[in-house]
Amino acid sequence: MSKVFKHDEFMKVFSEKGYTLGNWLDEIRLSANGSRTLGLELKADHATTKTAVDEIHTAVDEFVDDHDVIKTLCDELIADHAAFITVITDLKTLANAIKASFTAGLISNPTLAIGSTVQNVSNVAFFYMIAGTIYAKVADAVGVAPGNDVIPQNKYGAVALDIGVNGTIDVIEAANNATGYDSAVLAVAGLAAVEASHVRMGTVTAMDTDGTFTFGTTSLAHAGAAVAYINGSVGIAVGGSTVTTSAPAALSASGLSTLTAAKPTAGPAALSAGDPSAVPFAFGV
Numbered sequence: 001m002s003k004v005f006k007h008d009e010f011m012k013v014f015s016e017k018g019y020t021l022g023n024w025l026d027e028i029r030l031s032a033n034g035s036r037t038l039g040l041e042l043k044a045d046h047a048t049t050k051t052a053v054d055e056i057h058t059a060v061d062e063f064v065d066d067h068d069v070i071k072t073l074c075d076e077l078i079a080d081h082a083a084f085i086t087v088i089t090d091l092k093t094l095a096n097a098i099k100a101s102f103t104a105g106l107i108s109n110p111t112l113a114i115g116s117t118v119q120n121v122s123n124v125a126f127f128y129m130i131a132g133t134i135y136a137k138v139a140d141a142v143g144v145a146p147g148n149d150v151i152p153q154n155k156y157g158a159v160a161l162d163i164g165v166n167g168t169i170d171v172i173e174a175a176n177n178a179t180g181y182d183s184a185v186l187a188v189a190g191l192a193a194v195e196a197s198h199v200r201m202g203t204v205t206a207m208d209t210d211g212t213f214t215f216g217t218t219s220l221a222h223a224g225a226a227v228a229y230i231n232g233s234v235g236i237a238v239g240g241s242t243v244t245t246s247a248p249a250a251l252s253a254s255g256l257s258t259l260t261a262a263k264p265t266a267g268p269a270a271l272s273a274g275d276p277s278a279v280p281f282a283f284g285v
Helices: 007-017 021-101 184-189
Strands: 104-106 121-123 126-130 133-137 140-144 157-164 169-173 198-208 225-231
Touching: 104 198, 126 198, 157 184, 184 198
Parallel strands: none
Antiparallel strands: 104 126, 121 140, 126 133, 157 169, 157 198, 198 225
16 A cells, blocks of 8 residues: 655655755656657657568568469479470480491492493492491492302392492302292392491392303393393481470460569668656655
8 A cells, every 4th residue: 555645754755865846857757758759769660660571571472472383383394304304315216226227228329230341240330328437439331240150041040249348349149049049039039138337239130041141251131131130229227216205385384473572671770769767766655
């Protein structure tokens, strides 16, 4: 319960404290004014702080929305990356198969025919490829002797002309020329496959109704002979499977929108008001 001072006691306390009533009221007024100034600064700073906090809140909201857009875009990019890997892998496989298929082949036609030496097989100038390298062969009107196998009368025989990286033409004779074949097709089938690092220029088949036919001795224009010149296939066989995978679809996610929130304003200035002064003294209870 508060103690009630009478006027005389009140003045006695003032006197003992060395105060007059006027002094005491002045100090209370100064303390109250200091509290008011501090309160007004805090009120103004609260408004400034609220503005900054509102702007930060707006920016954070936009960043949250943008995160969803970024996630959608990233998810699409991840899926597209997987699709690209598949397509690139398929293209790599195809490219390697094409490269591997460039082993040997005629680039232009050698045009095999009877040579100026009628027992020989001639050729025009042509190009061929072996292991990715292109070679040129000059024309040979005289021709090369097509071996020396003897083909029985009314039977077919065959020879192949193969060329290597050194430009030399090798004559390959069918395995059963000595006994002969019943058709030109069977005679060609009796030829050995092309050796490595060689290209087959073509084949020559012959059959003589007048008697035996001797390659390299009998004229290729002999009246009783049926001679055929079959040029090799021109072109490089390309291997590999067709690429069937598709590139990924265009991205459906759009880019981020421009931020509309401004940079947060600066915080309030430091308080300039000092601490309110203390009340001179308090009455006892």
